[in-house]
Amino acid sequence: MGNTVSCCVSPSGSPKLPRQVECLEDYQISTELSDDTGPYLQHISDREVPDDLALESNPSDHARASTIFLSKSQTDVRDRRKSNHLNHVSPGLVSKKYSSCSTIFIDDSTVSQPNLKSTIKCVTLAIYYNIKNRDSDRSLDIFDEKMHPLSREQVPDDYSRTDPEHKLIYRFVRTLFSAAQLTAECAIVTLVYLERLLTYAELDICPSNWKRIVLGAILLASKVWDDQAVWNVDYCQILKDITVEDMNEMERHFLELLQFNINVPASVYAKYYFDLRSLADGNNLSFPLEPLSNERAQKLEVGSIPTKFTQVILLFLLGQFNYKRSHIICSLF
Secondary structure, three states: OOOHHHOOHHHHOOOOHHHHHHHHHHHHHHHHHOOOOOOOOOOHHHOOOOHHHHHHHHHOOOOOOOOHHHHHHHHHHHHHHHHHHHHOOOOOOOOOOOOOOOOOOEHHHHHHHOOOOHHHHHHHHHHHHHOOOOOOOOHHHOOOOOOOOOOOOOOOOOOOOOOOHHHHHHHHHHHHHHHHOOOOHHHHHHHHHHHHHHHHHHOOOOOOHHHHHHHHHHHHHHHOOOOOOHHHHHHHHHHHOOOOOHHHHHHHHHHHHOOOOOOOOOOHHHHHHHHHHHHHOOOOOOEEEOOOOOOHHHHHHHHHOOOHHHHHHHHHHOOOOHHHHHHHHHHHO
């Protein structure tokens, strides 16, 4: 079996050997000469859904797709501005601070370190618009608050017909984040998981399921994003009347509905952050502004200066990296 002679059982089989070798050589030559079909292994997340379909249906996976909450909020924002213009309604006292020649006001919220309170307000406002401007009331029993109550208080009969106000959603999320000591970045990832669930499972977040869906998204985001994840039993200490078994079952269903896709690309995270900023501007939610001091200006200046390594990476990504430039830049180290 290890040599050519032993493989040729009959004389009629020997002429086929050169033809097999020739086909193998042709295949090797064609792969070597082709630039597009090189030894490249596509990532599984890029193979599961066609790109055109993914851009239309999965805003939580692709940076170019519009977020659901921002599109659902545009109608209300336009109607409010149109009504104020027609009725000549004054916006009231201007509380926003503006920079001048002597004083510059900037907020402390960045993509890498968002302001916690303002981010939670924006995230809960996004949830509010997802509930208010939903297309229908598609849901599952595992998220129904009547079937799986979060407290011993009796759920009202009209629980599925009354939309929650923004303040109610904010208090619910703020309580969980304060008790579990979660970060602002976790709030943004929570919103990504929530909209991914609505897209993947073809559900609607509505008055009957919003608390359990938000709780499941927070639970998953805290485990994936934060270094010190909160255990399911810790949430049972925050929500006194919920059981660990219920939390485990809800988490399992949440993961299955997400198809176990808990990856959040940096581009998607940044898109959600800036869309939340746009949502805040459209709803008069301002991030806290502080005067720019000398100490803070020096920190911003230091943080904005790219290192030699990042300069090399930027040149490479921009297609300007060549042999001569690499030698010039490497001489700077």
